[in-house]
Structures are given as structure tokens and as C-alpha cells.
Amino acid sequence: RGPSKPAPKPPETVRVAVGLAGELLAFRYLEAKHRRHFSERCWVSENRTSLFPEPGDISKGYDFCVNTSEREWLYEVKATPYEGFEFELTDNEYRVAAAASGQRSRAYRVLFVQHALDPTRCRILELPNPAAMDTRSRFRIVGRSSLRLRFEPS
Numbered sequence: 183r184g185p186s187k188p189a190p191k192p193p194e195t196v197r198v199a200v201g202l203a204g205e206l207l208a209f210r211y212l213e214a215k216h217r218r219h220f221s222e223r224c225w226v227s228e229n230r231t232s233l234f235p236e237p238g239d240i241s242k243g244y245d246f247c248v249n250t251s252e253r254e255w256l257y258e259v260k261a262t263p264y265e266g267f268e269f270e271l272t273d274n275e276y277r278v279a280a281a282a283s284g285q286r287s288r289a290y291r292v293l294f295v296q297h298a299l300d301p302t303r304c305r306i307l308e309l310p311n312p313a314a315m316d317t318r319s320r321f322r323i324v325g326r327s328s329l330r331l332r333f334e335p336s
Contacts, residue, residue: 204261243278261298283314
């Protein structure tokens with residue numbers, strides 16, 4: 183295949199709604215996955231203020247952090263209003279992912295939320311660290327403004 187054209191960017195209000203919906207869905211997903219270790223404090227992005235009074239931090243490079251006895255799990259949420267297979271990572275998100283890839287005590291994952299605004303079609307795909315040597319080949323760089331990656335569903 184030749185170079186792909188990224189999907190047109192939705193208006194800012196839609197983008198913000200999709201991002202928030204994705205993180206709310208990811209909150210429930212992680213709450214179920216990490217039952218013993220998950221709390222509202224695990225949500226560290228600025229979107230957390232939609233439910234909780236404490237502010238979040240956009241500069242961390244991930245949206246959720248879950249500490250277990252084995253490792254610190256860092257989750258970056260990427261959401262789309264349709265069934266796409268592309269997402270963008272900021273330079274900071276990629277730096278954090280790359281740093282975590284060399285550490286046994288940290289794991290970086292992308293939670294890709296498809297159909298984030300449609301609860302009947304919503305699907306969360308947990309993707310491996312796109313910066314890790316052993317999983318990097320699963321992704322293809324398709325853009326340069328930030329790091330835009332495409333993956334094939336398993």
C-alpha cells in the first residue's frame with residue numbers, strides 16, 4: 183500500500199468529547215482489569231477533573247498510572263468516534279513510552295478506544311508499547327506532524 187491519508191480531524195469540540203469519552207471508558211476498563219490496585223487517583227490526565235476535584239497533569243505522557251506489586255503500568259488513551267486503526271503520539275508520549283520500554287519495573291500501553299461515542303459499538307483494544315523493540319514492528323509510521331501510527335488488528 184502507498185502512503186495513507188489521515189482521517190480528517192474533527193472540530194475541536196468533537197475531539198475533546200471523544201477524548202473525554204475514551205478516558206471515561208478506559209477508567210471503567212482499568213477499574214475491572216486492576217481491581218485490587220485501581221482507584222480514582224490512577225487517573226492522572228487533566229480530563230480527571232470531569233469527575234474528581236483534584237487537577238490532572240497533561241505533561242506526564244500518559245493518562246493512567248496503576249501500581250501493582252510487579253510493576254507500574256502507564257496507559258495512554260487514544261479514542262476515535264469510528265472504527266479506525268490510527269492514532270498520534272506526542273513527542274512527550276513517545277519519550278515516556280521509549281523510556282518505559284527499557285525498564286522491567288514499568289510497562290507502557292496504549293488503550294485504543296473505537297466508537298468512543300457509541301456505547302453499543304465501543305471497543306477497547308489494549309496495544310503494546312509502540313516504542314518497545316519487540317513490538318515496534320506492529321506499527322507503521324504514517325505521519326510526521328507528531329508520531330502517527332497505524333496497526334493491524336490481531
